Amino acid sequence: MDAFSSFFYTQSSDSWTYDSLKSLHQISPVVQQHLRQVYLTLCCALVAAAIGAYLHLLWNVGGLLTMFGCLGSMIWLLSTPPFEERKRVALLMASALLQGASIGPLVELTVSLDPSILVAAFVGTALVFGCFSAAALLSRRREYLYLGGFLSSGLSILVWLHLFSSVFGGSAAIFEFELYVGLVLFVGYVVVDTQAIVERAHLGDLDFVKHSLTLFSDFASLFVRLSIILLKNSVDKRSNKKKKKRDG
Numbered sequence: 244m245d246a247f248s249s250f251f252y253t254q255s256s257d258s259w260t261y262d263s264l265k266s267l268h269q270i271s272p273v274v275q276q277h278l279r280q281v282y283l284t285l286c287c288a289l290v291a292a293a294i295g296a297y298l299h300l301l302w303n304v305g306g307l308l309t310m311f312g313c314l315g316s317m318i319w320l321l322s323t324p325p326f327e328e329r330k331r332v333a334l335l336m337a338s339a340l341l342q343g344a345s346i347g348p349l350v351e352l353t354v355s356l357d358p359s360i361l362v363a364a365f366v367g368t369a370l371v372f373g374c375f376s377a378a379a380l381l382s383r384r385r386e387y388l389y390l391g392g393f394l395s396s397g398l399s400i401l402v403w404l405h406l407f408s409s410v411f412g413g414s415a416a417i418f419e420f421e422l423y424v425g426l427v428l429f430v431g432y433v434v435v436d437t438q439a440i441v442e443r444a445h446l447g448d449l450d451f452v453k454h455s456l457t458l459f460s461d462f463a464s465l466f467v468r469l470s471i472i473l474l475k476n477s478v479d480k481r482s483n484k485k486k487k488k489r490d491g
Contacts, residue, residue, distance in 0.1 A: 284455035292343030299347025313341035364470040379437035
């Protein structure tokens, strides 16, 4: 018992020293350079998505066709060998452009109701993504990777719940549950995916295009859900004001 206590005390005290924390958070220069490349490519993909959404506002191009085109571009990207770097980057930008066009109807509805909601949704998504991605980078390596199984299980439950509500009819409560739980799940995916990218880079996987695609998918999923939540809250506030005016 004494041996166990001394071992636990030693481990606890060591884990809180500055040197041990510094060593746990240490990222090699190669991985640091890889992360810079990943986040720079992610920023370019977000610009491409914004252009896609703008194209929908101009010519109403977003819909099922762009959604299937986005999925096809992603599959094509993942099946392309890593040495064809320029082609894979072009496919990433194409998929981001098509993804932005697919989100275009939501952006158009938000702009028509209140343009400030769109700005708030993007800023909020960027802050959440940046904070949780930084938390994943500053925490211990592989500390949150175990959450991947729980997140996958939660996402599969949401998929089955969505299919069930589509077939048998859903309620507003189920919709809100899917919306908020989905938001929490994709926040978790930001942390897990960031740590997975760092770990894969340490093991020699420096495919920055694929890693950028992963983070872009997380960002887009967060943005869509946060936009819908803010849009719904704005509509509810307006309807409540109208009811008060009628009652008054």
